[in-house]
Amino acid sequence: MPDINKIREDFPILKRKVNGYPLIYLDNAATSQTPKQVIDTIVGYYSNYNANIHRGVHTLSQEATEKYEEARIKIQKHFNATKPYEIIFTSGTTHGINLVATGFSDFLKEGDEIIVSALEHHSNIVPWQMLCERTGAVLKVIPMNEDGELIMSEYDKILSPNTKLVFCNHISNALGTINPVQEIIDKAHQFGAAVLIDGAQAAPHLKIDVQALDVDFYVASAHKMCGPTGVGMLYGKEEWLKKLPPYQGGGEMIAEVTFEKTTYADLPHKFEAGTPNICGGIAFGAAIDYLNSIDLDEIKAYEDELLAYATEKLSSILGLKIYGTSENKTSVISFNIEGIHPYDIGSIVDKLGIAVRTGHHCAQPIMDYYKIPGTVRASFAFYNTKEEIDNFVEAVNRAQLMLS
Incomplete structure (x- = not known):
């Protein structure tokens, strides 16, 4: 203990x-508190090596870049992703969900089906409703019972060859229910559907292994894991991240820009347009270190x-x-x-x-x-x-x- x-x-x-x-x-389900080890990391960044990352040749930029990419590797190892570039820095769980939802606009058509659970946070409902409005896909819901559990026999009934995407939180923020995500993922994959798990509430409490889960996408927020607000992560299998189009256009996410054509950068930069929350990303890494120290x-x-x-x-x-x-x-x-x-x-x-x-x-x-x-x-x-x-x-x- x-x-x-x-x-x-x-x-x-x-x-x-x-x-x-x-x-x-x-x-704590809304936001966790921040230990001094993470606070010191934030103060240390702004006191010693505050600079924009990547491409900079000067010392401060190189130091900030190194710390930022070290944090990505810490997150990769913590969630057991295969490669560092399968971790995309986001502003939080909601950003990660919207990135995936927007990207799937290119892949869905009228009559395709999306499944969510009755236990979802609005952030894992509204983006999929918007996706259905854009594509003509149909949203279906795994119902819940009085105990606040998903009725998995009903999930079996609504899965079909038309199911393209399944979305579920790992833990309900409102009730604390731990959902049977392994079963949800395995059954969805039998129909060829991709699965995104909202791990905002699970990541502070459970050891998450994305490879063992065989999940396609997993999202989490630093501020629920003793880290700062305004930063989070999206894990995506490499094959899916390569298929999805960029979520935003701008600096950093490009390989080459001309007025005739733009080509996009490799992973993870393809999804990280603009100057990121550098300090937040580094402090997220420090929060991971802190949790693992306990x-x-x-x-x-x-x-x-x-x-x-x-x-x-x-x-x-x-x-x-x-x-x-x-x-x-x-x-x-x-x-x-x-x-x-x-x-x-x-x-x-x-x-x-x-x-x-x-x-x-x-x-x-x-x-x-x-x-x-x-x-x-x-x-x-x-x-x-x-x-x-x-x-x-x-x-x-x-x-x-x-x-x-």
């Missing part, structure tokens, strides 16, 4: 107070312990209902208390220094399924403690007394 007190020392923000109370940060298997075991503890404590509150009760889930609890709007609970616990998320969590179809406006979502990370959960449960009890 990791030394939690020692780990907490790495996160400066955990020392601050909110509304006079020590901060209890339980909004050991993701230990992180998962401890977070599972926090989830079980919080579930038991919250379940003792009269009138509280938890949404998403799959046995296979990660450290997210979404709940409501009968007769009380989730926003009101979130506002009161904030006055006590506790940060949780309220609303539909960019997963409105899930809320529509349960016929609720939203939930209170508490999401735990490896730097949280059982004492913080005790304080949170006490705060929820207090909110219930005030609002009932």
Whole structure:
């Protein structure tokens, strides 16, 4: 088990107070906090070698380029991609999904079918709806059950020779459900369909091996992995990345430009137009180093312990209902208390220094399924403690007394 007190020392923000109370940060599914090792990397970049990368002959440019490409290799190894150029730097998960969705406009026709799951974040719904509008393809949905699990027998029914693309999140941001992505990928491939997995919520909790999954595309964001905002990664199998057209035009993504014709650069630069978030990419690499220094298997075991503890404590509150009760889930609890709007609970616990998320969590179809406006979502990370959960449960009890 990791030394939690020692780990907490790495996160400066955990020392601050909110509304006079020590901060209890339980909004990790929205964004994780940043350790000083990553913060120092950001400060070091701007203090010592801030320069544009690639093509520069001067020392600062060469140093920045080397650090940036080293970060790409760290990400490649962490996700076990075959080659560094199968990792495309993006601004985050949403950017990666839109890059693929736009590229597939050239490959789909009317009558082709795309499958998504009922548990998706809006970022893994809207781009595919837009793709269907452009191409005439049809969007189909794997339904969910009351426990917040996908009904896989229905997935079997909607798969067909017309299925060209399947998209699913690895873990539901709203419910914490861990989806059976290996089964989803394997069955899609039997019909020749490509698969993109949204790993935004999984990458902070699980060790991802894209080769073992045999997934065609995998996307993630640094800011949910103790890294900075505004940077993420798209993994794509080399064969697919070579087929897809560039997402944006501009500098860096070209081989040669004339007014008559432009030829495109090789991977990964073909998809990285313009000056990237250089500092963000380097800091993403530092965040990967930090997570691996702790050991993701230990992180998962401890977070599972926090989830079980919080579930038991919250379940003792009269009138509280938890949404998403799959046995296979990660450290997210979404709940409501009968007769009380989730926003009101979130506002009161904030006055006590506790940060949780309220609303539909960019997963409105899930809320529509349960016929609720939203939930209170508490999401735990490896730097949280059982004492913080005790304080949170006490705060929820207090909110219930005030609002009932």
